[in-house]
Amino acid sequence: MTGPFQHNATRTALILYGSETGNAQDIAEEVARTTERLRFNTTVLDLDSVSLRDLVKPTLVIFVVSTTGQGEFPQNARLFWRRLLSGALKAGVTLRKVRFASFGLGDSSYAQFNVAHRMLHSRMVQLGAKVICERGEGDEQHSEGHSAGFRAWVVALRERLMEVFPSDEGALPIAEDAFMEPKWKLEFVRERQGEVKADDGVCPKGTAVLPSSIPHKATNGTTPSVTAVGVNDAPSEDLVPVIGAYTATLLNNKRVTAPDHFQDVRLLDLRVDGPYEYFPGAVAVLYPKNFPQDVQAFIDLMAWQDIADEPLTFTPTTSSQASNTPPSPSPLRHLDLSHTHLTLRYLLSNVLDIMSIPRRSFFANLLHFATSQHPDALYQKARLLELANPDLIDELWDYTTRPKRTILEAFQDFTTLRIPYQYALTTLPLIKGRQFSIASGGSQKQDSQGRTKVELLVAIANPPSPIIKYRRRHGVCTRYIASLLPNQLISIGLQPGYLDVSPAELSTPVLMIGPGTGVAPMRAMIYQRLAWATEMGCRPAGKRLEGDVLVFGCRSSTADCYFADEWRALCEGEGLTVLTAFSREAGREKMYVQDVLRRAGERVSESVVGRKGRVYVCGSSGAMPKGVREALVDVLVECGEGMEREGAERYVEGMERCGRWKQETW
Template identity: 60%
Template sequence: MLQLGAGEVFERGEGNEQHPEGHSAGFREWIVGLREKLMQSFPLAEGVTPIADDVFLEPEWKLELVTIHGTNGMVEGKVLPLRIANGHKSEHSSAASSSTIDGTTASVPNEDILPVKGAYSARLLSNKRLTAPDHFQDVRLLDLHLEKPYDYCPGAVAVVYPENFPVDVQDFIDLMAWQDFADKPLNVISTASQQLSPSPLRYLDLTHTHLTLRWLLENVLDIMSIPRRSFFASLAHFVGTATEDEAYQRERLLELANPELIDELWDYTTRPKRTILEVMMDFTMLKIPFEYVLTVLPMMKGRQFSIASGGNLRLDGDDRSRKVELLVAIADPPSPIIKYRRRYGVCTRYISSLQPGQQITVGLQPGYLDVKVEEMQVPILMIGPGTGVAPMRSMIYQRLAWAETMGLRAVGKGLDGDVLIFGCRNEVADYFFQDEWRDLAEYEGLTVWTAFSRPQNNTIASHANGEAATNGDQLPQRKQYVQDKIHEHARRVHEMLVKQKGKVYVCGSSGNMPKSVREAIIDVLVECDASMARDQAEAYVDGMEREGRYKQETW
């Protein structure tokens, strides 16, 4: 735009979703500067002043109760659809189903299929724990069967849409005193004379859904998330000052909404991982008008998980891509402050409750790795510690299938030259797919290097082209991470990336791991080539990125 002669009105803003307040933290700072710039460029008319921040603005979209006329189901000229899915009626007064989660019995979300446009219905075949029973982290392998085929490649992701638990939904309804109309039908209406923005429920097909407050709280509204600053700013509009308690709670809400009091919000929400439901337990004088819940409460987003299946693992007997496997770490973080109530990841808590045979809604996306069959001409270095091994597994089986069906490599050499670096705590606790790697190394030529950050003192395991070594003397092992394996096999890595023009894939946590891996590769380039200075090695890796030879997907 600038090259074509356009003038920049205001500098671009950038948001970071991994900030404790999400992208809204950067947006809040950016919007102040934009507002000042617009006021300078387009000053208000004389006598006109900006709307004060404490004035409540009617949202464009809100809810209203439907008035039912007669007994034939007619509602303002429309027929109310009866909400029935999977054989379950929408009678919430009946007892919710139960399941054992972490050794306790708790009511679990209903089994209704969330009507997301463009999503797939999937039947859960198994929900298997892969980590040792006494290991601190619960990691599951979900095996799903799609209702219709989806031809995916390595790097594809599945989007799981979570549901809230009935007990939490009922607690929220009771706190807001919505009992009398929680199960009555609702309409979503626009308050604007001219529609400026699409409906917040536009991603759902509500044609056959009986829309109620309870249904929204179960499926759409994220009442178990950690609230952000904008949430408290919205709540301040709904508490009065008539009594001392109301005045105190309103003052407290304004403190939490004040961007200058960063520590207040951090100590109250982020540090103890306090949920919206728990916040409403503290602010007892506050009742949110149900009409505005689509604006005040955040929407529950689907969570992305890299697909761990590929090649023949996608097939389900009929030679169609109907199977999807997901490797999911169940988030169960401790809270140093709130000890009476367990902390859970919203989606992974839902996943941990799923039972074989249950139907769930899954979105499917191609992902960002863009793996092609042409890559079979060069070796690949795959680095995937922890659950980051999921897309690596998909890639390994897809490359094996390409090698077999297209005759690109000799029999028994389908993965010859390819290297997987996998990192975990130790062999006993969380060595995912250990038997598979052993077989692929022995029968297809895959090289596997394992890095154990908390190794068992009695064994040493190192798989390379199917070879395994055991330390019978039980010598203590040092902690190793995936970047250590790059240094350890520097010559092999250098040959793959420089002489053979191989590719690198890095998947896993977005913390220090990707940076450490990149630095290790740069170290190897310098170490193995005396004529290459460090800035040249950095430029070489940059060039690999531009050419699509160095890709990473982190979360």
């Protein structure tokens, strides 16, 4: 590892992202690594953190934007987009000094695929900005996810940047295998205060623990010892101090699938003090934690036992900042750490995602800490090179995604590697909040004490692995959710979502398709429509849900038929129609929601065409929403007043354009 490289102070790059779940932010940070190596002084920020004035200052602006909902911008990009749409901005003039590139993340199972990115790109051009690289797009439905499109685009971007912005004479791009000092670094509080002695075993201020100075795996093949911790130990009940989050009390964490069913699905009943207004499609964001035994295992693998509980601070590595870009924000800016005792153990427990599946960029970063001191180290470095090579994507897939191997498990293979503690926060990914559709609505949104009620239907992810059989796979967040106890306090975020329903919709029926846990937002909508109809008096009692149809799919009536008693009561008491599709019901034909739509063709056609009803689709992305769309087109051809197939497809496209078809899938 060598000393830090210098950037060209006059060459600056502003990387801006709009991200709902964190994928666009990850891509933005990878783009930043490319511009840093081309010697641009680089800053990465979410779109809502900048003004339009900030766009004209840097040498280069790069956008990375996800499309969410029905072609909408993520929550942290909406304010920026509204500013960009201002009528006061002059076409061809306002942004004529801006040179930019952009990459979009989307899901082709949505009709509005990557439309937010395309609208942003077009608006920038309309305002006079110059495109320096053809826009790139990733598709979640691709077998390799967004990575496939991104790999090709970032290569083209790098070539264009070298062509359009040549470096000063003699200043070559920084080599991929050269270590670059991050903008932020951890250090011990006592080290910063100058209290470290020569024999403390801690590096002097400003230096890193170099790989060559770290104990490695013995050449006889033994691995570092891992401290035994009770397997039932649960994460700390301390609140994660997320800025803007609410403190919620968990009243109940009830399993709603049969005891002998393979999948554990929970109904969480949460309370937030005071009122908070939300509507169907709203989501709650839960912030998971790692389990103590995994944290201790990681500490042992990194040989951090003696420093894991030492107080830390997080500081910038340089005081200089280009005047024409905003300052680089701290990776911990989303947390209020004013009352937190920051240590490596705290970070591993609450902040660092050591149980996630590692990305290619993670292995590329690890290469900087690899050594060649002995045969084991040489072999492991060669293996890292394979996993970090963008041309060997199958190697990465087979090692990480296919077996769902975690970062912790990867380090149990790469036993000669140690991350210097100073770089833990910039080498390891951060734990991101997970979004869950709120299942409560209408009269269910508040309890008798005036507290906000939030119910979530959550499938606990613990799929078996065909490769790593000695350890169960777990979803990072759902494993944490399964450990939560009644009356426990947790931090949650609350966001409005994208279904955008209103009382005005009561004049038309709705067709709601929600297989599995996709029924959660449909339940919220049913109860909200019932409450609106009651408050407005626009429908008679006993018929307040007449014409509304729920199509629900699950495996069987005894294993995972969520809210069955509620549907029965609403059908009998308020005229709701519920059509069920059981894919594994004993003695019955296998049925899916798209099969039920076709069988109920006359009813579906009357609702969608005859009465101009709305369609809502929620659940797993991919095959399900595409199958539902095809089924609706089939219904319109068979029952839709003589429509040809082309006409039926145009009709559905028209529903999407005018907001009568809305989809929320994950």
